[in-house]
Amino acid sequence: MLISEFARATDLPVDTIRFYISKGLLKPERSAKGGSNPYQTFRREDVTAARMIRLQQTLGYSLGEILALNEEYRAGEQSCERTIAVLQKQIARLEERKAALDAALSFLHGKVNWIKAGKRDDAPRLEDYQC
Amino acid sequence: MLISEFARATDLPVDTIRFYISKGLLKPERSAKGGSNPYQTFRREDVTAARMIRLQQTLGYSLGEILALNEEYRAGEQSCERTIAVLQKQIARLEERKAALDAALSFLHGKVNWIKAGKRDDAPRLEDYQC
DNA sequence: TATAAGTATGGAGTGTAGTCTATAGTCAAG
DNA sequence: CTTGACTATAGACTACACTCCATACTTATA
Numbered sequence: 001m002l003i004s005e006f007a008r009a010t011d012l013p014v015d016t017i018r019f020y021i022s023k024g025l026l027k028p029e030r031s032a033k034g035g036s037n038p039y040q041t042f043r044r045e046d047v048t049a050a051r052m053i054r055l056q057q058t059l060g061y062s063l064g065e066i067l068a069l070n071e072e073y074r075a076g077e078q079s080c081e082r083t084i085a086v087l088q089k090q091i092a093r094l095e096e097r098k099a100a101l102d103a104a105l106s107f108l109h110g111k112v113n114w115i116k117a118g119k120r121d122d123a124p125r126l127e128d129y130q131c
Numbered sequence: 132m133l134i135s136e137f138a139r140a141t142d143l144p145v146d147t148i149r150f151y152i153s154k155g156l157l158k159p160e161r162s163a164k165g166g167s168n169p170y171q172t173f174r175r176e177d178v179t180a181a182r183m184i185r186l187q188q189t190l191g192y193s194l195g196e197i198l199a200l201n202e203e204y205r206a207g208e209q210s211c212e213r214t215i216a217v218l219q220k221q222i223a224r225l226e227e228r229k230a231a232l233d234a235a236l237s238f239l240h241g242k243v244n245w246i247k248a249g250k251r252d253d254a255p256r257l258e259d260y261q262c
Numbered sequence: 263t264a265t266a267a268g269t270a271t272g273g274a275g276t277g278t279a280g281t282c283t284a285t286a287g288t289c290a291a292g
Numbered sequence: 293c294t295t296g297a298c299t300a301t302a303g304a305c306t307a308c309a310c311t312c313c314a315t316a317c318t319t320a321t322a
Contacts, residue, residue, distance in 0.1 A: 013310085016311080023309095038317080039318085062308075
């Protein structure tokens with residue numbers, strides 16, 4: 001797969017793909033198709049990696065953290081324990097964010113209910129809510 | 132409340148507070164205590180506002196979006212319908228993020244379970260998972 | 263074989279969200 | 293009334309995540 005197809009497959013701009021490569025987040029092959037092909041070749045696992053990056057990003061990880069996590073994951077590929085440890089670490093982080101999200105949601109729902117009940121001024125205040 | 136107390140109350144650096152003021156996210160009073168006090172005075176509602184900013188930020192809003200949302204909220208303060216509309220909009224966004232988060236969590240949990248079962252290579256792949 | 267479209271590289275530029283520095287004015291304690 | 297802590301303002305600087313540009317090479321098409 002050439003970079004333009006890869007861009008279509010991942011819905012990422014070509015420049016962003018090259019940027020990720022420069023950061024070590026993507027590692028396409030510089031394959032020799034027939035002998036001397038100077039172009040990068042992307043595989044299905046690169047598409048997976050790109051999706052994983054997008055996912056981790058929406059979950060609040062920086063590119064630096066994503067790189068570290070993924071290298072840790074790769075480093076521990078021989079050992080199930082290490083792989084599981086990396087996954088558990090991500091799970092813990094996501095559970096944390098989910099808890100914050102749920103707290104915010106219940107605050108907002110509560111506020112809506114009070115306003116609907118016509119008791120706007122008695123509605124829960126952010127002051128009384130520990131984030 | 133002076134800015135240093137406010138910084139302690141909100142756990143924000145003084146520079147960040149001033150930055151938020153410059154963006155219109157915080158609007159402390161330039162009160163005349165006794166006649167000519169050139170310092171800004173922060174109230175309890177400013178602490179609330181600062182917490183709300185932090186909350187919205189962890190939920191993925193940019194400062195620009197936060198400003199727009201909060202101004203929309205203020206603009207609709209007379210009308211319960213408009214206030215509720217703003218709150219519902221935030222709720223919708225948070226529910227969306229929560230769904231993405233849950234999908235990611237079940238993917239990760241699934242992966243852990245497959246690895247624990249010793250069937251690592253048969254574990255679910257991100258390819259088969261729509262984010 | 264000319265031409266257009268695609269690819270690679272390096273480096274400059276952009277927007278966001280701060281963070282720091284320099285300068286100057288203010289206030290409270292000794 | 294000086295010293296030290298605090299405050300205000302403007303502007304420079306930083307980190308991050310892109311995004312764009314100039315240049316040059318490669319490949320497919322007419």
